[in-house]
Ligand SMILES: NC(=O)C1=CN([C@@H]2O[C@H](COP(=O)(O)OP(=O)(O)OC[C@H]3O[C@@H](n4cnc5c(N)ncnc54)[C@H](OP(=O)(O)O)[C@@H]3O)[C@@H](O)[C@H]2O)C=CC1
């Protein structure tokens with residue numbers, strides 16, 4: 099399959115390497131000029147769990163330099179960068195590729211459908227993980243899985259091709275029954291793990307070893323449950339808690355510092371407004387009390403302000 103990875107940071111690069119190794123024709127697309135130059139000059143450097151480095155020759159381009167067509171565009175920007183990336187790829191999207199995003203946060207479909215007909219969009223979630231070490235260099239830990247669904251299933255007959263392509267690359271992909279429920283489930287997980295690991299400066303395994311992790315977890319997810327119920331979205335705080343507990347082991351994500359922690363460490367804006375912040379806003383609109391999520395979003399923004407003030 100001819101695949102573009104639009105937003106080739108930590109996750110886009112990990113997906114790109116795996117899909118290319120499985121025989122797909124992959125192009126990495128990113129606005130970060132030093133990253134694109136480093137990949138084209140030296141290959142994409144991947145440090146694996148055992149500390150070994152391996153360089154993979156790959157093609158990387160800035161969005162403005164993309165002229166070819168693709169069967170599939172995998173969008174892996176941060177939620178805040180998605181609209182700009184889709185604008186930059188206007189000519190590529192005019193050739194009607196399928197567009198898949200597995201980015202975190204609630205609200206990505208609304209952004210994509212401003213640029214792409216619903217019949218071309220596939221959305222989902224993933225617990226694969228990755229970190230950016232520097233330009234052209236990622237560090238990967240553990241394994242993961244993917245759950246995905248076409249936004250307009252009746253008009254998207256090729257979901258099985260995408261799932262087979264991901265699975266041929268060893269990515270454990272399966273169809274979701276209710277993609278909105280899957281997105282809220284993942285957002286619940288991120289609103290616990292990403293937010294607390296960032297505030298407490300710890301990795302997922304260290305968070306799971308805290309004696310009070312359940313209290314912290316429940317403070318976030320009980321409010322998610324109340325807002326989801328009011329908004330008539332299928333959500334189970336207890337299923338999300340089970341998924342969170344499954345991330346604590348070193349074989350899954352125990353050694354991983356969540357993407358929000360990486361953003362804070364790199365003094366870059368976080369996605370909190372599409373996680374705890376989204377639920378806080380929706381709760382307020384629906385008259386559901388959401389004090390914990392509201393204060394957690396504020397704490398993350400305060401930390402962003404403090405770290406960037408030191409730049
Ligand atoms: N990392 C993870 O383990 C996981 C992440 N996700 C989600 O996947 C999506 C993508 O996340 P992720 O891959 O972590 O994002 P990254 O921060 O690694 O990369 C996203 C983009 O940010 C820009 N960027 C990042 N670092 C720098 C830098 N130092 N200097 C300049 N530009 C930089 C680049 O875009 P540009 O220069 O074009 O602006 C890059 O494409 C998000 O929605 C995230 O929540 C989901 C599961 C796990």
Ligand SMILES: CC(C)(CO)C(=O)C(=O)O
Nearest residue numbers: 225226227291292356357
């Ligand atoms: C890997 C995982 C699940 C950890 O919260 C993630 O989504 C992230 O880092 O953003």
